[in-house]
Amino acid sequence: MTGLVLKLGPKERVLINGAVIENGDRRSRITVLTAQANILRLKDAIHPDDANTPVRRACYLAQLLLSGEVDASPLWDRLMGQIQILADVLVDRASSNLLQQAKVAIEERNAYGCLKLLRQILPLEARLLAQRRQ
Numbered sequence: 422m423t424g425l426v427l428k429l430g431p432k433e434r435v436l437i438n439g440a441v442i443e444n445g446d447r448r449s450r451i452t453v454l455t456a457q458a459n460i461l462r463l464k465d466a467i468h469p470d471d472a473n474t475p476v477r478r479a480c481y482l483a484q485l486l487l488s489g490e491v492d493a494s495p496l497w498d499r500l501m502g503q504i505q506i507l508a509d510v511l512v513d514r515a516s517s518n519l520l521q522q523a524k525v526a527i528e529e530r531n532a533y534g535c536l537k538l539l540r541q542i543l544p545l546e547a548r549l550l551a552q553r554r555q
Contacts, residue, residue, distance in 0.1 A: 424454040427462075434463040439489040460533060461487045465540075475510070476546040479503040479523075480539045486532035500535065501527050507542070516542055 427435060429444040429451065436442075438459050453460060461484060472481035482500040485491050501524065508520045519538045526534035 424452045425458070425460065427451045427453065427460070436461040436463060436466075436488060457531075459487045459489045461536075474546055474550065475503070475507055476539060476542050479507060480536055480543070483532045483536035483539060487536065497527060497530065504535075504539075511542065511545070513545075516545060 427450065429435065429449050431444060431446050431448060433444045434441055435444075436459070437453070441463070467477055467481045467484055469481065472478045479500060482496060482503060486493055486496055486500070504520055504523050504527065508517065508524075511517065511520065519541055523535045523538040526532075526538060
């Protein structure tokens with residue numbers, strides 16, 4: 422069987438379908454066989470106070486969907502709206518491609534896939550914001 426393989430470091434925490442799981446003292450591998458399970462590495466989680474840029478806000482919305490602790494229906498629409506705003510601004514080929522794939526992930530209700538794609542845009546956003554401050 423195939424599935425998502427999580428490689429966890431010692432004491433690393435992960436959120437799976439709303440439950441926080443903490444690894445033991447050694448590195449380990451866990452295979453998640455359930456399709457559409459909501460999984461978020463807590464070391465990668467964005468704190469609400471850090472969702473202070475357009476891409477980070479989109480990532481945070483996807484993260485909320487993964488947590489399973491919110492009413493998902495309006496959140497999917499908000500996330501799609503945020504991605505559309507990004508698509509209107511980030512018009513380079515790489516960003517456009519990633520944002521288009523993120524839209525498809527939203528249509529498929531795949532928050533993890535969307536988050537994974539959005540994270541790839543974070544370095545570009547950081548560079549653009551740094552240039553703007555100069």
